[in-house]
Amino acid sequence: MRLSWPERLFNVFNYSFFTLMGLTTLLPFVNLLAKSLSSENAVVSGRVSLLPIDLQFGTYRFVLQDDAFLNALRVSVTLTLIGTALSLFVTTITAYPLSKPRLRGRKWLLLLFIFTMLFSGGLIPTYLLMHNLNLVNTLPVLFLPAMVNVYNMLIIKNYFEGLPDSLEESAKIDGAGNLRILFLIYLPLSMPVLATIALFFAVYYWNDYFNAMIYITNPSLKPMQLFLKELLAASSDFIRNAAINADAEMNTAPQSIQAASILVATVPILIVYPFLQKYFVKGVLVGSVKE
Amino acid sequence: MASREPNLLRSPRKRTSAWTSIRSEWDLYLLLVPGICFLLLFKYTPMYGISIAFQDFNIFDGMAASPWVGFEHFERLFTSSDFSLVLRNTVIISLLKLVILFPLPIIVAILLNELKNMAFKRSIQTVIYLPHFLSWIIVSGLFIDLLSVHGGIVNKWLEQLGFAPIAFFMNNDYFRSVLVATAGWKETGWSTIVYLAAFSTIDPGLYEAARMDGASRFRQIWHITLPGIAPIIVLMFILRLGSLFEAGTEQILAMYNPTVYKVSDVIGTYVYRVGMGRQEYSFTTAVGLFESVIGFILVISGNYLSRKYLKRGIW
Numbered sequence: 001m002r003l004s005w006p007e008r009l010f011n012v013f014n015y016s017f018f019t020l021m022g023l024t025t026l027l028p029f030v031n032l033l034a035k036s037l038s039s040e041n042a043v044v045s046g047r048v049s050l051l052p053i054d055l056q057f058g059t060y061r062f063v064l065q066d067d068a069f070l071n072a073l074r075v076s077v078t079l080t081l082i083g084t085a086l087s088l089f090v091t092t093i094t095a096y097p098l099s100k101p102r103l104r105g106r107k108w109l110l111l112l113f114i115f116t117m118l119f120s121g122g123l124i125p126t127y128l129l130m131h132n133l134n135l136v137n138t139l140p141v142l143f144l145p146a147m148v149n150v151y152n153m154l155i156i157k158n159y160f161e162g163l164p165d166s167l168e169e170s171a172k173i174d175g176a177g178n179l180r181i182l183f184l185i186y187l188p189l190s191m192p193v194l195a196t197i198a199l200f201f202a203v204y205y206w207n208d209y210f211n212a213m214i215y216i217t218n219p220s221l222k223p224m225q226l227f228l229k230e231l232l233a234a235s236s237d238f239i240r241n242a243a244i245n246a247d248a249e250m251n252t253a254p255q256s257i258q259a260a261s262i263l264v265a266t267v268p269i270l271i272v273y274p275f276l277q278k279y280f281v282k283g284v285l286v287g288s289v290k291e
Numbered sequence: 292m293a294s295r296e297p298n299l300l301r302s303p304r305k306r307t308s309a310w311t312s313i314r315s316e317w318d319l320y321l322l323l324v325p326g327i328c329f330l331l332l333f334k335y336t337p338m339y340g341i342s343i344a345f346q347d348f349n350i351f352d353g354m355a356a357s358p359w360v361g362f363e364h365f366e367r368l369f370t371s372s373d374f375s376l377v378l379r380n381t382v383i384i385s386l387l388k389l390v391i392l393f394p395l396p397i398i399v400a401i402l403l404n405e406l407k408n409m410a411f412k413r414s415i416q417t418v419i420y421l422p423h424f425l426s427w428i429i430v431s432g433l434f435i436d437l438l439s440v441h442g443g444i445v446n447k448w449l450e451q452l453g454f455a456p457i458a459f460f461m462n463n464d465y466f467r468s469v470l471v472a473t474a475g476w477k478e479t480g481w482s483t484i485v486y487l488a489a490f491s492t493i494d495p496g497l498y499e500a501a502r503m504d505g506a507s508r509f510r511q512i513w514h515i516t517l518p519g520i521a522p523i524i525v526l527m528f529i530l531r532l533g534s535l536f537e538a539g540t541e542q543i544l545a546m547y548n549p550t551v552y553k554v555s556d557v558i559g560t561y562v563y564r565v566g567m568g569r570q571e572y573s574f575t576t577a578v579g580l581f582e583s584v585i586g587f588i589l590v591i592s593g594n595y596l597s598r599k600y601l602k603r604g605i606w
């Protein structure tokens with residue numbers, strides 16, 4: 001089909017627009033990568049923009065050998081694994097009964113959950129609760145309160161409701177109870193949505209700094225994001241040590257240390273992201289269109 | 292088990308007492324126990340804790356022994372200059388974000404939908420979804436570098452164009468723009484996903500018919516695509532309304548510094564700073580309650596209006 005010239009003009013505009021948008025999205029990463037790989041002299045004098053100048057890898061060697069950095073990484077990995085597994089489990093087993101219209105009191109139970117999306121006690125009462133439960137400065141304070149996410153629960157519930165009732169009925173005739181039906185029939189059929197929600201939980205735990213900032217003061221329990229926050233404020237011992245060590249041994253600037261740390265903390269997301277993309281696109285479709 | 296089966300299937304749906312039906316489905320209720328326990332403990336207990344807003348709460352005496360003071364903290368709140376500043380910032384930043392960042396994903400989604408080269412479209416989607424998965428700390432790290440006065444790319448470009456460098460993160464005139472721009476950078480791509488999903492529900496036959504009638508692509512967008520996603524736009528708008536007063540506490544906490552408190556301290560950051568920092572528990576609980584109540588009213592009324600006039604709502 002021949003295109004009219006306004007349409008052709010529109011196409012040119014549209015492709016240029018998205019090329020530009022894509023580049024704008026990538027620009028900050030390229031810039032940071034260049035800084036992490038450039039020599040101290042080039043970074044401090046502000047000559048680095050998109051390509052590394054006087055290529056060096058010392059910064060990464062320094063970051064990946066630093067105890068404080070590695071400890072923060074360890075805390076984040078542990079938190080993400082435990083948190084994601086538990087939240088996914090509890091959220092799923094909550095969603096399943098609520099997806100059954102035959103459940104007595106379902107409307108009230110749903111309301112009980114949804115109300116917490118609309119209204120909350122706020123920061124201070126929540127903090128005081130954790131304080132009273134002696135959860136301050138423990139790892140569980142970072143995942144226990146997030147165990148049931150109502151929004152994610154509703155997405156899973158919608159997905160369950162979309163599965164055909166005949167599945168359940170035939171399983172019941174074969175003598176399966178509710179639990180067997182959930183674990184042996186529903187869950188295997190729900191992989192796309194479960195993978196999506198798992199990704200959402202994992203990203204939540206990996207990225208959370210707010211809760212850590214409120215509840216964690218013990219340095220050995222600080223997760224990655226809190227560590228990075230202090231690093232960016234350049235107030236941590238890490239950056240001071242880095243500056244001293246850097247001058248003495250390596251050819252690396254504090255900005256390079258910050259850049260390298262940020263990039264290393266981003267790598268796990270960059271690794272899992274492409275594999276999960278097809279799932280989350282499908283999963284979000286399911287969750288949103290059903291409204 | 293076998294004797295209970297007919298009851299489970301319940302074909303002629305007879306009136307069974309609540310207790311019998313709960314007993315026959317006890318395992319379904321069992322599954323709900325952990326979720327409800329977490330909910331009661333971590334969501335509803337803090338709601339009860341709001342009562343300290345009406346006390347002179349002291350952490351050593353606890354809620355039981357702290358004296359009640361009625362609405363004293365609320366009176367202080369409505370007369371305090373801190374609060375009026377914080378409220379003003381919250382409203383300004385929220386409205387800026389709403390006006391600029393709400394339409395953006397709709398426009399981007401419509402344009403994205405017009406890309407006919409699938410490989411290109413998919414790579415663009417992969418790239419623009421990505422920032423959503425980064426933490427605000429990482430995003431602030433990326434932009435502090437990009438916008439810095441010492442060798443940040445943006446300032447280098449400004450200088451090449453003959454402008455004076457701008458300390459974006461330290462400047463009261465520019466900091467709110469930084470907040471809006473970085474929030475746009477992080478979330479615009481991801482927010483398109485819902486609208487893209489909505490496109491897939493539009494009947495392709497409509498486009499064919501429109502083409503037969505000689506409608507250009509712009510007319511197709513105007514008369515088919517936009518009306519097709521209108522319900523989702525309304526839905527997203529109500530959802531946004533509920534968080535109108537949120538303004539982006541996590542983002543601001545990650546990005547701001549004392550130099551720009553004047554233009555960026557919002558309710559959420561204020562409660563954190565004063566509540567946790569100076570341990571003014573009762574007063575900041577009152578401030579937080581104000582935010583929660585406004586948020587609640589906004590969602591409820593948004594949903595009510597949308598149900599009344601558009602026959603559509605979140606519930």
